[in-house]
Amino acid sequence: MKQFEQTIRRRGCEEKTILNNLCYGQCRSFYIPPMEVLRCFNCDHTGRRHEDFFNITKIHPSFAEKARGHETGQDESVKENTYLVCCDCVYDRLQECQSCLKKAPLCMFKIAEWFGDKKTRNCIDCAAKFEAQGLFQTGYHSSVIIRQCSVCRHFKYLPSFISWRKHKPHDTLKDCFECQLRRDIAQYKREVRNRYEEKLQQEPALGDDNKSLRTGVGNETVSQQGATYASVVTNGFTDTQSSASSCKNGRIRTKETTQQLQLNAINETGLHKGKCISTGLDESFCAKVLQALKTSFSQLEEKTKLELQLLQSNPQFWNTALRDKLLRVSQLFSSQATDQIHFNDAESRWAYLGTYTAAHATLVQATFTSGRFEPLTEFIKNSHSKERLHVCCLGAGPGSEILGLHQLFPSNTEWMLLDNCEQWYYTAQILLHDVCDVPFRYGTFDISNGHGRSNVGDLGLTANYAFKKAKLFLLSKFVSAVQNLPGAFKYLLDILKRAAPGTLFLFVDNAHIQTKTFIEDLVFPSRDSKECEEYKENESFRLYTTYAELNSDREEGLKSLAVCEWVSLISYWLDRHPILDLRVNVHLAVKKR
Ligand SMILES: C[S@@+](CC[C@H](N)C(=O)[O-])C[C@H]1O[C@@H](n2cnc3c(N)ncnc32)[C@H](O)[C@@H]1O
Ligand SMILES: [Zn+2]
Ligand SMILES: [Zn+2]
Numbered sequence: 001m002k003q004f005e006q007t008i009r010r011r012g013c014e015e016k017t018i019l020n021n022l023c024y025g026q027c028r029s030f031y032i033p034p035m036e037v038l039r040c041f042n043c044d045h046t047g048r049r050h051e052d053f054f055n056i057t058k059i060h061p062s063f064a065e066k067a068r069g070h071e072t073g074q075d076e077s078v079k080e081n082t083y084l085v086c087c088d089c090v091y092d093r094l095q096e097c098q099s100c101l102k103k104a105p106l107c108m109f110k111i112a113e114w115f116g117d118k119k120t121r122n123c124i125d126c127a128a129k130f131e132a133q134g135l136f137q138t139g140y141h142s143s144v145i146i147r148q149c150s151v152c153r154h155f156k157y158l159p160s161f162i163s164w165r166k167h168k169p170h171d172t173l174k175d176c177f178e179c180q181l182r183r184d185i186a187q188y189k190r191e192v193r194n195r196y197e198e199k200l201q202q203e204p205a206l207g208d209d210n211k212s213l214r215t216g217v218g219n220e221t222v223s224q225q226g227a228t229y230a231s232v233v234t235n236g237f238t239d240t241q242s243s244a245s246s247c248k249n250g251r252i253r254t255k256e257t258t259q260q261l262q263l264n265a266i267n268e269t270g271l272h273k274g275k276c277i278s279t280g281l282d283e284s285f286c287a288k289v290l291q292a293l294k295t296s297f298s299q300l301e302e303k304t305k306l307e308l309q310l311l312q313s314n315p316q317f318w319n320t321a322l323r324d325k326l327l328r329v330s331q332l333f334s335s336q337a338t339d340q341i342h343f344n345d346a347e348s349r350w351a352y353l354g355t356y357t358a359a360h361a362t363l364v365q366a367t368f369t370s371g372r373f374e375p376l377t378e379f380i381k382n383s384h385s386k387e388r389l390h391v392c393c394l395g396a397g398p399g400s401e402i403l404g405l406h407q408l409f410p411s412n413t414e415w416m417l418l419d420n421c422e423q424w425y426y427t428a429q430i431l432l433h434d435v436c437d438v439p440f441r442y443g444t445f446d447i448s449n450g451h452g453r454s455n456v457g458d459l460g461l462t463a464n465y466a467f468k469k470a471k472l473f474l475l476s477k478f479v480s481a482v483q484n485l486p487g488a489f490k491y492l493l494d495i496l497k498r499a500a501p502g503t504l505f506l507f508v509d510n511a512h513i514q515t516k517t518f519i520e521d522l523v524f525p526s527r528d529s530k531e532c533e534e535y536k537e538n539e540s541f542r543l544y545t546t547y548a549e550l551n552s553d554r555e556e557g558l559k560s561l562a563v564c565e566w567v568s569l570i571s572y573w574l575d576r577h578p579i580l581d582l583r584v585n586v587h588l589a590v591k592k593r
C-alpha cells in the first residue's frame, strides 16, 4: 500500500487535494472515499459521480441566490443539492416550453428559467421573442431584430444569438444559441455512448438493456421543424395546376425574353449561322434549384412569422403576408433591370434564385461544353492534370455559375465567390453546399469601392486572395449590373491588368450594346485591337465573342416533374414565369502576357 496525493478536479466544483492509497496487491485499485449523495434539483435523480452533475452556482452565482430564495429553511446538505442538475436534464431529458410547446432539454432554456415552475418555462427562442418585442418598441428596425443564423440558416430574433448585445447593428452575428447547444448535446451523447461501450466491454451482460442509451429524441424533435414547411410549399400547387399545364401547351415568353429577342435580332444578322451556342434548359439544374427553393422557402415562412409577431399580428397569416411581399419583389424584377435590385432581403434572393439561376447556370455550362471556345476546352482538359484550380466569380450571387460548372471541374477546385451582398452566402450554402455538395468560399467586395477598401470579409475570403489565385474569372450577368457604378470600370481594369498570363475571363451577359462596349473597352482600353477571323487581339489580350441562346421551346423541356413543380412554384408565389428563354453575349478574354 502506497500513500499519495491526488488532486480531484470536476467541472463545476472546486478542486481538492486528498491523500489516497494505491494498492499494490492484486486489485490494483484506488481507494475511493465515501462521498455525499448528489441530487438533481430538476428530476430528483441521485448519484455519486460528480461528472454526472453540474453545479449551477459555479456557472452563475446569481442563480444560487435565486435557488436559495426557493429553499429557505432547508438544512445545509439540501441547499447544496439545490444547485445541482444532472447532465441528462441539461442535455437529454425533454422539457416543454410553455409558449411554443416545443420539447427540448434544459440547456435550450436560459438558466434563469430552470428554477421556475416546470409549467411556465420559456425556451431560449421564445424568451428572445419577448426581448425582441422590447427592442422593436424602442425603435430598432425589424431587419436588425430578425437575423439569419449562418450555421442553421434559420431566421431568429436577435436575442437568440450568442453575444448579440456586443455586436453593432448589421454586423455579422455568431451562430445562434441553439446551434452551439446542439454541438454540446452531440458531444455529451458521444461521451455517454463511449462510457456505455466501455462498460459493455467490462460487463457484457449490460448489452440487453439499452434503456440508458436514450438516442437523440431531443435532436429529432428540433430538427424536424422544417418538414412541415416543405409540405406547405407543395400544397401551394393545387391552386396553380392550371398554370403549370398552360406552360405545357403554349410557349412562355416573358417581357425580358421579348426584349432580348428584339435586341438580338440586330446582333444576329452579323453572325454566321452555327457559330452561336444554343441550348435547352438543363433539367437537373432546375431540380437542384427547386430543392434549394424549398429549403429557403421554409426560412421565408419562418421570417414572415417573426415579423408578424413583432407587429403583434397573427402569424397564421404568414402566407398572405409573404405572397404580398414576394409579388412586390417580382414587380421590381419586371419593371427594372436587375442592377436596381438589392439582395439584402431574403425575399429578393429567393425570387432571384427561382427566376434566374437555372437559366444562367445552363448558359454558362453550355458555353464550356459547346466547344465554341478553344481556350475553354483546353482549360477543362488541363484542369484535371495540373495543380489545384482556383476559380473566382465576381458578383456571384447564389453561385449560378458554379451550379452550371462544378461537374465539369475537378472536385478539389477552389470556388471563390465574391459579391457586395453578404447575405448571398446563405443562399449559396443551400444551393451549392446542401444541394450540390460543392465546397466553396465566399467573400464580400464592392466593385465601386477601390481595392484599398475592399472588405476584409467576415466570411473569410478576401478579394485580394481571390484575385491573386484565380486562373479563371466568371462574370455572369455582373457587368450589366455594375457598369454604371462609379469606379467599377477602373476596378475591373485593375483586375485584368494584374492577372497572370494564361488567365481567362468569361463574361456571360446581356446582349446590350452598352455592355458589349464596356467589356471591349475593358479588354482593350487603348482600343488597339486587331480583328482576326475568330477573335480580336492586342499585345495583352485575345477576345472571343459570340452569343448564346437558351431556348426551352421544346415539348420535352417541360415534361419533367421537377421542372413543372418549379415553374408552378414561381408562378404561384411571384406571379410570373422563371426565365426559360434567354439570349446573351458571351465574351472570353485570354490574357497573353
Ligand atoms: C444579376 S446578379 C448575377 C448573379 C450571378 N452571377 C448569376 O449569374 O446568377 C448581379 C450580382 O451583382 C451583385 N452586385 C451588385 N452591385 C455590386 C457591387 N457594387 N459590388 C459587387 N457586387 C455587386 C449583386 O449582389 C448580384 O448578386
Ligand atoms: Zn436531472
Ligand atoms: Zn419556446
Ligand SMILES: [Zn+2]
Pocket: 149, 150, 151, 152, 153, 154, 175, 176, 177, 178, 179
Ligand atoms: Zn443556428
